[in-house]
Amino acid sequence: MAEAFTALETGLALLYGTFVKYAASEEGDNPTTISKKELSKMMAEQLPQLPGDGILGDVMKELDQDKDGSMDFKEYCILMTGLSLAIHMIDGILGDVMKELDEDKDGSMDFKEYCILMTGLSLAIHMIDGILGDVMKELDEDKDGSMDFKEYCILMTGLSLAIHMIVTKHTDSK
Numbered sequence: 001m002a003e004a005f006t007a008l009e010t011g012l013a014l015l016y017g018t019f020v021k022y023a024a025s026e027e028g029d030n031p032t033t034i035s036k037k038e039l040s041k042m043m044a045e046q047l048p049q050l051p052g053d054g055i056l057g058d059v060m061k062e063l064d065q066d067k068d069g070s071m072d073f074k075e076y077c078i079l080m081t082g083l084s085l086a087i088h089m090i091d092g093i094l095g096d097v098m099k100e101l102d103e104d105k106d107g108s109m110d111f112k113e114y115c116i117l118m119t120g121l122s123l124a125i126h127m128i129d130g131i132l133g134d135v136m137k138e139l140d141e142d143k144d145g146s147m148d149f150k151e152y153c154i155l156m157t158g159l160s161l162a163i164h165m166i167v168t169k170h171t172d173s174k
Helices: 009-025 036-046 053-063 074-101 111-139 147-171
Strands: none
Touching: 009 036, 009 074, 036 053, 053 074, 074 111, 111 147
């Protein structure tokens, strides 16, 4: 009798299998790369909670290291790593937020606590949307209405520094 796969082996197989499935989804297409159309289909079917079409062109452009207009397995792994890190960060932040909002310390969120969370998230999204619009206008040196790689790197550096400052302040205050 064959041994069962570990969770990590299963995860890796699913990661690779998903790549192969979508890379080969277009007839006559290169079965070792994912086109923008295939990536869009994969994101819609496999990660429906994430916004897709608006950012997919930028994601493809940034990750397409060999500039062939498609994503090979290495580039796909970079995307999956980035998404995993983002989920990890968000999960940690939400866990901390939920602990702070759990007024009765029962380990769950009642309706009042949920309403406070949703109000805070709505305000944060509104503020971030306005701030990012202003930041993007400031960083758009050539005033073409889009962000090139240099401008993107400046934004990411600034966001990284801001996150570092927030995390440091949060951990220092405990």
